Structure formats: structure tokens, C-alpha cells
Amino acid sequence: xxxxxxxxxxxxxxxxxxxxxxxxxxxxxxxxxxxxxxxxxxxxxxxxxxxxxxxxxxxxxxxxxxxxxxxxxxxxxxxxxxxxxxxxxxxxxxxxxxxxxxxxxxxxxxxxxxxxxxxxxxxxxxxxxxxxxxxxxxxxxxxxxxxxxxxxxxxxxxxxxxxxxxxxxxxxxxxxxxxxxxxxxxxxxxxxxxxxxxxxxxxxxxxxxxxxxxxxxxxxxxxxxxxxxxxxxxxxxxxxxxxxxxxxxxxxxxxxxxxxxxxxxxxxxxxxxxxxxxxxxxxxxxxxxxxxxxxxxxxxxxxxxxxxxxxxxxxxxxxxxxxxxxxxxxxxxxxxxxxxxxxxxxxxxxxxxxxxxxxxxxxxxxxxxxxxxxxxxxxxxxxxxxxxxxxxxxxxxxxxxxxxxxxxxxxxxxxxxxxxxxxxxxxxxxxxxxxxxxxxxxxxxxxxxxxxxxxxxxxx
Numbered sequence: 001x002x003x004x005x006x007x008x009x010x011x012x013x014x015x016x017x018x019x020x021x022x023x024x025x026x027x028x029x030x031x032x033x034x035x036x037x038x039x040x041x042x043x044x045x046x047x048x049x050x051x052x053x054x055x056x057x058x059x060x061x062x063x064x065x066x067x068x069x070x071x072x073x074x075x076x077x078x079x080x081x082x083x084x085x086x087x088x089x090x091x092x093x094x095x096x097x098x099x100x101x102x103x104x105x106x107x108x109x110x111x112x113x114x115x116x117x118x119x120x121x122x123x124x125x126x127x128x129x130x131x132x133x134x135x136x137x138x139x140x141x142x143x144x145x146x147x148x149x150x151x152x153x154x155x156x157x158x159x160x161x162x163x164x165x166x167x168x169x170x171x172x173x174x175x176x177x178x179x180x181x182x183x184x185x186x187x188x189x190x191x192x193x194x195x196x197x198x199x200x201x202x203x204x205x206x207x208x209x210x211x212x213x214x215x216x217x218x219x220x221x222x223x224x225x226x227x228x229x230x231x232x233x234x235x236x237x238x239x240x241x242x243x244x245x246x247x248x249x250x251x252x253x254x255x256x257x258x259x260x261x262x263x264x265x266x267x268x269x270x271x272x273x274x275x276x277x278x279x280x281x282x283x284x285x286x287x288x289x290x291x292x293x294x295x296x297x298x299x300x301x302x303x304x305x306x307x308x309x310x311x312x313x314x315x316x317x318x319x320x321x322x323x324x325x326x327x328x329x330x331x332x333x334x335x336x337x338x339x340x341x342x343x344x345x346x347x348x349x350x351x352x353x354x355x356x357x358x359x360x361x362x363x364x365x366x367x368x369x370x371x372x373x374x375x376x377x378x379x380x381x382x383x384x385x386x387x388x389x390x391x392x393x394x395x396x397x398x399x400x401x402x403x404x405x406x407x408x409x410x411x412x413x414x415x416x417x418x419x420x421x422x423x424x425x426x427x428x429x430x431x432x433x434x435x436x437x438x439x440x441x442x443x444x445x446x447x448x449x450x451x452x453x454x455x456x457x458x459x460x
Contacts, residue, residue: 022320023080027327031085032071034120036064038113039089041216042196043104045209051107056100063097064089085117086110107206108199111230111318115195118326120217122239125333126188132340133181133246137174138458139347144170145451149444151429152267152357153366160364163429166352168442171450176249183242191235194219198229201317231317233307233325240304240329243336247297250339254293257346261287267357268350274342289342296339303332361429365394365404370426370435379418389416 040061047057067089070076082088087110094101144167154164194214197204203226210222223229260267270287278284306328310321368390375386392415397404405427412419425431437443 019080022083024084024323024326025078025080025082025088027330028085028114028117029071029078029088030330031117031121031326032068032089034117034124035085035089035113036068037120037217038116038196039104040064041213042108044216045212046103046106048212049207049209051206051208052100052103056103059097059100060093060104063093063101066096067092084110084114086113107204107208108196109201109230111200112195112198112226115198115230115232116217118233119191119193119195119235122191122236122329123188126184126239129243129246129333129337129340130181130184132337132344133177133184134458136340136344136347137177137454139344140170140174140177141451141454141458143167143347144174145448145455147352147354148448148451149433150352150354150357151361151433153361153364154442160360160366162369163361163366163432164436164442165433165444165447166354166357167444167447167451170347171447171454173249173253174454177246180242180246180249183245184239187235187238187242189220190238192218192220194222195229197222198226201230202226227317231314233311233322236325236329237304237307237311240300240307240332243332244297244301244304247300247336247339250336250343251294251297253343254290257290257350258287258294261285261290261350265356265360266353267360268352270346271349271351274346274349289346293339293342293346296335299335300332303328358429362403365397367404367427367429367432368394370432371404371423373435374423374426375416375419378420378422379416 043052043057043060043064046052047054067076070092076088076092078088079091082091090101090104093104146167147170148165148167150166151163152166152169153160154162154169194210194217196213196217197208197210214220214222223232257268257270259265261270270285270289274287274289275285276288278286307325310324314321371393372383372386372390375381375389376383379386381389393404393407393412396411396415397407400407405424409419409421409423412423426435433442433444435443437446440446
């Protein structure tokens, strides 16, 4: 049986294997809303331009509304023989309204149609992800405000470095997510061009009005080159790149949650909502949600690499290879959305253990830099000399198995005689974080101010 959508050139139907490899309806059916929106705008424009009658346009619009209602209600039967979402919708429309359905495809190709559908879908996805990321920023900022003065260790090389506050640590991710949102917004602005009207690759001889469909579909402008329009998928690549960076940020935070919730750290506790048990070890509480968020970038980065690989060798304009753009992109967008939702849930759910955090912050000679700074500020010692003196004092404390704050004054004075008892004022973790008042620093006053600034911005 021939495919009635592409007609008389072919006298017989495709081989079963050809049908299997060629069909995309299994995954591109999720584009039905975008496809119908594009078709409505296209039909309205054709009628305004006198290319089809207003009566046909009304029938088309009414029929498309019925098709959408059927799909949303789960009553629509998708056919693999009709290959994709475009032909499935058009075929059903024809069965509803007859010959008028055949006029819908005037001055249009599946090439500019799919470019339109996918742009609309990616645009909608960016808007959805942006809303999710904003919610995550809110959750982090609220917890940061609550824990603006909760002391924890800051790490370099996963070793205790200097005391910071838990609120300051959380706000670091708020900043990362702000850049993620900016990257997605930038990708959205750049891709917000209307491809409808490029047709197969060369434009059309019909007197269409691309400005009208641009306005109706919420684009900023029409695309300017028909060849580029149907060949382009860099709007997907750019969005996937932004998604991959965002997923990497989420993965780093998830890794920290995994570490923090171990019995060795005990910095935070997750409830039953975001943990699982063991089938054999009854004592276990596994941070599976965090581990899965940590794993999601593998799929998202993989989707980016897959599409780069697909596009890298294609001559202009459209090739069937480009059908392979959607499935990995859909999976990547779904994976990121789920990871954001899980992370937001964990942020709201986790309970910090301030005592354990402070205990860890006070270990590992974390106030050594404060001691060196004191030597510079009070004794006017060059920092390199102060660094050397502090290093010797750390070695002595380590040998005696005590912290710097527990070294006797006379012991300190054996290394540097000018040290006075005032030095002990800077050796507590609380005084350390309080002193970091430089712009962007971890002082509780800074953290509280930044948390409130973010909350005001995000709630506006």
C-alpha cells in the first residue's frame, strides 16, 4: 500500500525494516500541541492572504481543536505507518473535515514544520526549567537565611581548609543556578525566530505573510535564510549545553549531600522521603535520590554529544539523520527536570546538624589562616613570614595532638616572642567566619544580607 501523504511517486509500501527505522511517532508524538499550534497559525495566515478560503481555515481550526482534544483525552490512535506526528494529525484531520485538510500543507513542508515544532517545544521546555530552577533557588535561599551563622568547614581538596557558614555554602549554588538560568534565557532569545515559511529549503512562491505567523506564535522575528532554517539544530545544541552545565552543578551538590549524610560526616540528615533502605542491612539509610541526581548528567551530556555527532557531517540542508535529534533531547530535558525537582525536595527535606558541622569546622587547624592574618595585622609581619611562623605552630600543635587554640601561650612565644594572649580571640571558628566581611565573604552578616537579597529578587 502506498503512503497517501507522499503520493504517486511510490507504487508500493515500505519494507517492514524501512518502516521500523523510519518511523518517529513513538517519540515525536509529544510535539502534538506545538504541531497543532503551528498549523492553526499557518492556516489563519493562508486565509488572510487569500491562499485558502476562510471557510476552509475555519474547518481546519475546528478540526485541529478536535484532534487535540482526542490526543489529550487518550482517544487518538497513533499509526506507525504514518511515520510522524505531522502525518498522523493531518490524516486524522482529513478523516474529520475532508478535502479542506489537504489545503493545510500549502506553502509548507515537513522540513519547516518540524523546525517550528521543535523550536516551540524547546522554548516551552526552557520556560518550564526556568520555573523549576527558580523554585530551587528559593529553597536554597530560605535555608541559607535560616543558617546564615551555622558554622561548617570549607574544603579544598576535600580537606578542611577554613571555617565557612552553611548558608554561605548554599548560596554558592544559588549563584550557579542563576548563571544556568541566564544561559537558558540567552539560548531562548537566540532561538526565538520563526522558521515557518522556509518550506522544504528554498522558501515558497506563495504570497505568505511570515510576520503574521511570527506574531501569532510569539516569536521575535522570522528566520532570514531558508537553507539555514531547515538545516539548523544549534538551538537544540545550545540548550542541551546549558542543560549539561546545569546538571553538572546539580551533580556536585548531590555528591555533597551523599558525603554530608554519611556516618563519617553526619552534617545533614535526609528523611524517609528521599532515602531508601537495604534489603539485607536493616540499619542502612541510603541517599538514593542524591545518587540518582549525581548520575543524571551522564544522560544529559550524552545527549549533547550525540547531537553534535549527528550534525557534524551533514551537508545543507535537511537529512533524515536529523530525525535522531529529538529522542536524546527529550530524554535530556526530562532527566534535568526530574533532577531539579528531586534536588529541590532534598533541600527542603534535609536537616543540618549544627553541632557536627561546628565540630568538623574546628578540626584540621582550620583557623591557621586567621593566625597568620593576626601576625600580619598586629605584628606587622610580612605575610610570607607569618605563613612560615604559623606553619611551625601547626606542626607543634599536631605533634601535641591539640588544636591551635589549645597551644599554651608560652609555646607560641617560643616560635614568635611577640605573640600575646589576644591571639586566642581569632582562633575560634565563630570569630573566623565573623571576620570574613569582605564583599562575597562568609561572615554571617554578609550571608544574611545576600540571602534576603536573593529572596526579594526571587519572590518579586
